[in-house]
Amino acid sequence: MDNGLDSPGISLVDRAKAIILKPKDEWPKIEAEQKSTGDILRSYVLPLAAIGPVAALLGGQIFGYGGFGFSFPPSLISGISTALISYALGIVAIFVMAFIADWLAPKFDGQSNRANAFRLVAYSYTAAWLAGIFGLIPSLAFFGLLGLYSIYLLYTGAAPLMKVPQEKAVGYTGVTLLVAIVLAVIIAPVTGVIAGLFGATGGGMASRDSGSFDSGSISIPGIGTIDTGKIEEAAERAKKVQSGEIKAVPTETLKALLPDRIGPFERTGFSTQTFGKVGAGVEGTYKAAGATPDQKYQFDLRIRDMLALSGIAGIGAAMGIEQTSEDENGYKRIGTVDGQWREERWRNTSNSGTYATLVSDRFRVEASGRVPDMDVLKSAVAAIDEGDLEDLADD
Numbered sequence: 001m002d003n004g005l006d007s008p009g010i011s012l013v014d015r016a017k018a019i020i021l022k023p024k025d026e027w028p029k030i031e032a033e034q035k036s037t038g039d040i041l042r043s044y045v046l047p048l049a050a051i052g053p054v055a056a057l058l059g060g061q062i063f064g065y066g067g068f069g070f071s072f073p074p075s076l077i078s079g080i081s082t083a084l085i086s087y088a089l090g091i092v093a094i095f096v097m098a099f100i101a102d103w104l105a106p107k108f109d110g111q112s113n114r115a116n117a118f119r120l121v122a123y124s125y126t127a128a129w130l131a132g133i134f135g136l137i138p139s140l141a142f143f144g145l146l147g148l149y150s151i152y153l154l155y156t157g158a159a160p161l162m163k164v165p166q167e168k169a170v171g172y173t174g175v176t177l178l179v180a181i182v183l184a185v186i187i188a189p190v191t192g193v194i195a196g197l198f199g200a201t202g203g204g205m206a207s208r209d210s211g212s213f214d215s216g217s218i219s220i221p222g223i224g225t226i227d228t229g230k231i232e233e234a235a236e237r238a239k240k241v242q243s244g245e246i247k248a249v250p251t252e253t254l255k256a257l258l259p260d261r262i263g264p265f266e267r268t269g270f271s272t273q274t275f276g277k278v279g280a281g282v283e284g285t286y287k288a289a290g291a292t293p294d295q296k297y298q299f300d301l302r303i304r305d306m307l308a309l310s311g312i313a314g315i316g317a318a319m320g321i322e323q324t325s326e327d328e329n330g331y332k333r334i335g336t337v338d339g340q341w342r343e344e345r346w347r348n349t350s351n352s353g354t355y356a357t358l359v360s361d362r363f364r365v366e367a368s369g370r371v372p373d374m375d376v377l378k379s380a381v382a383a384i385d386e387g388d389l390e391d392l393a394d395d
Contacts, residue, residue: 012044016130019123023153027160030119037118045094045122052132053087097121101154101162101176108172110164120161124154151177248280248307249392257303258284262383263376265289265299279307286369286380299369301380303389306362346374353377359386360393 018026057080095118102117127149151173158169251272260267265286273281281304288297325332330347343366346353355377356366367380 012047015044015123016048016126019126019153020130020149023156026123027157030123030157031116031160033119037115040119040122041091041094045091045125048126048129049090049094050087051129053084053090055133056086094118094121094125097176104172104176105162105164108164108168108175110158110162110168110172113162116161120154120157124150124157126150127153246307248274249305251280251282253392254280254282254303254305257384257388258282258301259383262286262301262380265297265376265380280305297369297371297376299367299371299377299380301384302364302366302368303384304364304366305392306364344374355381357381359389362393363389365389 015026019030098114098118098121101121102112102114105117106112131149154176155169155173158164158172159166162172164172251274255270255272258267258270265288267284268287269285271283273283281302283300283302285300286298324335329349330345330353332346333342333344335342341358343354343356345355350370351372352368352370353374354366354368355374356364358364365381365384367377369377371377
């Protein structure tokens with residue numbers, strides 16, 4: 001009887017166990033198999049991708065959600081709807097990431113192969129899917145982080161399936177994940193099936209405005225058009241970051257951009273963060289001088305060098321993605337204003353909010369805290385000279 005997998009006699013459980021325990025031995029076997037994308041989707045992806053949504057649905061109904069001794073179960077209809085949407089988006093993510101993995105492979109001296117790209121992503125996701133079982137008990141959901149082992153699986157499969165040289169596998173894996181994260185944020189509201197991209201169904205989902213992946217754009221119906229040049233620039237930058245040719249801005253340089261005083265607010269402390277080769281950040285704490293005890297107005301001003309995302313951090317802005325919501329408790333506005341990506345959130349009940357902008361498609365400047373009004377946070381962000389950040393981006 002055909003179990004839907006490629007090697008005679010191998011079961012879904014045996015394949016999952018093998019890819020988790022002995023990935024370096026299993027990837028060459030997978031590369032040699034002949035099953036189609038559709039077969040792998042039906043026999044492997046669909047059942048495993050259901051683990052997380054089903055576990056979360058059952059866990060929510062049995063244990064509820066909450067904290068501090070209080071919990072409540074979501075309505076059954078709400079729980080089922082959330083599970084179905086999560087399941088659908090999970091399948092979408094596989095095809096989007098496989099498309100990315102295939103497109104990026106030649107950029108890292110590998111080979112484009114759509115079937116192998118789908119295999120690479122589908123089997124790499126095994127750890128993340130299995131970790132979804134922890135959603136059955138909400139208090140154990142933290143252990144879902146074990147699913148990060150999927151990153152290692154993607155790394156070990158890059159060479160045998162996409163022919164990426166071993167010395168470039170780290171960069172290839174990193175850029176694939178970064179682009180996938182950005183696109184995941186963009187397509188989150190979309191629940192349509194895009195399996196046609198890789199031929200699992202008869203239709204197609206994406207189109208190219210040019211005859212080559214090397215230039216032009218990728219059009220995704222219902223979402224927008226993605227400039228492939230930005231992704232290619234990010235790939236080139238990632239290789240330079242990995243080699244040390246491009247470095248994150250030193251925290252001391254960023255710290256010097258934080259003013260000692262912003263209006264009636266004085267800087268009372270600061271902290272720095274360095275994220276290896278991929279970025280850095282500084283944060284200053286500002287408190288209002290002379291504020292009464294019941295006011296306690298203060299905010300944090302942050303500058304983050306998102307070096308690893310440079311070149312693709314503004315994809316959402318370029319596509320015109322916007323989100324707005326408002327009620328009696330406050331509002332949220334995310335989108336492009338005068339060509340610049342901005343994020344604005346406000347809570348009336350606590351007089352607190354967040355305001356952030358993106359400078360040079362690399363630096364995120366953000367102010368958040370409890371203040372009299374949003375104008376205070378906007379003034380704090382404006383106190384950081386964008387010209388100085390633009391000069392640092394060009395260095």
